[in-house]
Amino acid sequence: MKVRTCLQSPMYEGSVKLLLLGSGELGKEVAIEAQRLGVEVVAVDRYDWAPAMHVAHRRYVIDMMNPNAVKSVVRRESPDIVVPEIEAISTEAIEDLESEGFFVVPNAKAVKIAMNRIELRRFAARSLGLPTTKFEFAESPEEAVEACERVGYPCLIKPEMSSSGHGHTKVVEPSRKKIVEAYEYAISHSRGRSRKVIVEEFVDLSLEYTVLTYRYVKDGGIVTEVCDPVEQWRYGSYHYIESWQPPTSDPNTLRKAAEIGVRVAEGLGGLGIFGVEVFLTKDGRVLFSEVAPRPHDTGMVTMVTQELSEFAIHVRSILGLPVPKPRVISPGASIAIYTDLENVWSPKICGLREALEIPGVDVRLFGKPFTYPGRRVAVVLARGSSVEEALGKAREAARKISVEPSRGVRSGV
Ligand SMILES: Nc1ncnc2c1ncn2[C@@H]1O[C@H](COP(=O)(O)OP(=O)(O)OP(=O)(O)O)[C@@H](O)[C@H]1O
Ligand SMILES: [Mg+2]
CATH class of the missing domain: 3.40.50.20 (Rossmann fold)
Incomplete structure (x- = not known):
């Protein structure tokens, strides 16, 4: 330190x-x-x-x-x-x-635990005792069938290691064939050669949170601080679509989410920011889902909402500089822009004129050199006088933006 x-x-x-x-x-x-x-x-x-x-x-x-x-x-x-x-x-x-x-950053152990769903559940549910969805592990098709039986239906089969929802399958009924297919699908999308999967109870979500929690040096020691939770909604997909701040949930739920953030970050240790993903279920449970020991994609909204973005917080924390808790200074929303184009080099991100005419709207183009289906290429950020207004503007701007093929030549030069 x-x-x-x-x-x-x-x-x-x-x-x-x-x-x-x-x-x-x-x-x-x-x-x-x-x-x-x-x-x-x-x-x-x-x-x-x-x-x-x-x-x-x-x-x-x-x-x-x-x-x-x-x-x-x-x-x-x-x-x-x-x-x-x-x-x-x-x-x-x-x-x-x-x-x-x-x-x-934050430390090798945290990086290793967070990238592995099985190690992460052992750490969060078993060591820390945090509330999570019901879960079982499996290492073969037969074990997957038994795990689904124990967890119940619907359930979700996920690879031991993957990100952005890769390899997830929802299993809605006790069909051996479907479970075996879901198991094979998960391991074919797993990073490395793992044959392990996690079977999770599939919960009805009311909302999701990203609790940006960070650890920085203060008074000769390390302290843990939490940003006001970012709220997010994925429309039933397994990847980030929309997020916003300030949070709109009741204070009790937000307090529980923040507590989970602090316990996870303190348990993993080190310095820097953690994106702690928390579920609010329709039956009112607040559950730890997973953690990224780094800035989080849904946290890009903090670039327009907070005094310090999640990126500024991360950099200051890991440099050993002070990071007083940033206030939310404007309601804001973010929407990710994806493409379905296959292997287009220098894709054209179009509709910028129409999108940027909306007051309070900004875009970040990532400048990725080529596309593949499902690749994220940009994010729309919007400020408003309320979360509703910011979300409305972000959605309107996102509708105007399209990703189009190009011949890789620069036009208008
Ligand atoms: N047990 C569950 N019940 C209901 N929905 C779930 C469950 N697990 C995951 N999801 C949904 O799928 C999304 C992605 O799950 P998860 O975070 O485990 O995958 P990931 O590959 O790490 O994705 P990302 O990198 O986007 O966080 C969650 O944010 C949530 O919307
Ligand atoms: Mg996740």
Whole structure:
């Protein structure tokens, strides 16, 4: 744990160097916040010109699951701070680097637990005793059938490791055939060679929260603070669609959600921000779902709502700088823009004129070099005098935006 009062210039002796393992849209915002403080930024990802690479001092393209590749880059660069920004990183590399003395954010154990649904349930439900959906683990089709029987229907089968809802199947009835198919589907979408899945009780959701919880250095120790929960709705899909702040739920529910955030972050330890995902079920239960030990996609809304965005909070915290709790200074909403286009290079994000004519609307284009179906390419952000107004503006703007193929040429130049 390093407390800082001074920062020097990037690219020269005495600079603070931050290395991003994963350089997507969230990493890009982290890089921008780091740049604002004169931090030297190195961006690493599996493909060239990933979003954060456009705003970094240097970049590397490597196989992120290859421990030797990850270690080779980190040792060569010898950064002060290693920031895992995605889940698909070799855990062996993360652990080895930490034991060599590198500061991995928030720490190697937290990164490893959070990327693995089975380890995360053991930690959250069994060690911390947090309320979660009912769950069972399975390692074969037969075990999956038994697990579904024990959990009941409907239930959800998910791979041990994956993100953005990949490999999830809802099983609505005790059909052996469907369970085996769901099991096979999950393991075919699992990162690595795992044959393990989790079977979760499928709950009727009333709302979802992302509790942005952060740990920073204060008075010589580390304290844990919580932002006002971000609320989000996914329309039954398994990925982020809309989020907003300030929260609209009753104070008691918000307090329970915030408590879960604090307990998870304190349990995982280290410095920086955690996106703690919490469910509110229709029967009034407040349940821990999972955690990302880093800024969260639904938290992009904080770029228009809070005094400090989740990215600024993360960067300040990991640098050892103070981070007083940011106030929500405007109601705001965010909507993610996805594309269904397959392998289009330099896609055209159109309708910007129409979207940006709406007062209070802003967009962030991630600048991803190519598309695949289901890829997120931009986010719409909107401020309003109320959450309803902000959401209305964001939806209207999102409807005007389209992602279109291009021949890769720049038009109008
Ligand atoms: N047990 C459940 N019952 C009902 N809905 C669920 C359940 N588990 C997950 N979901 C829905 O699916 C979404 C994605 O689930 P989860 O967070 O486990 O997957 P993920 O792959 O980590 O996705 P992301 O990266 O977007 O968080 C949840 O936000 C929620 O909307
Ligand atoms: Mg999730």
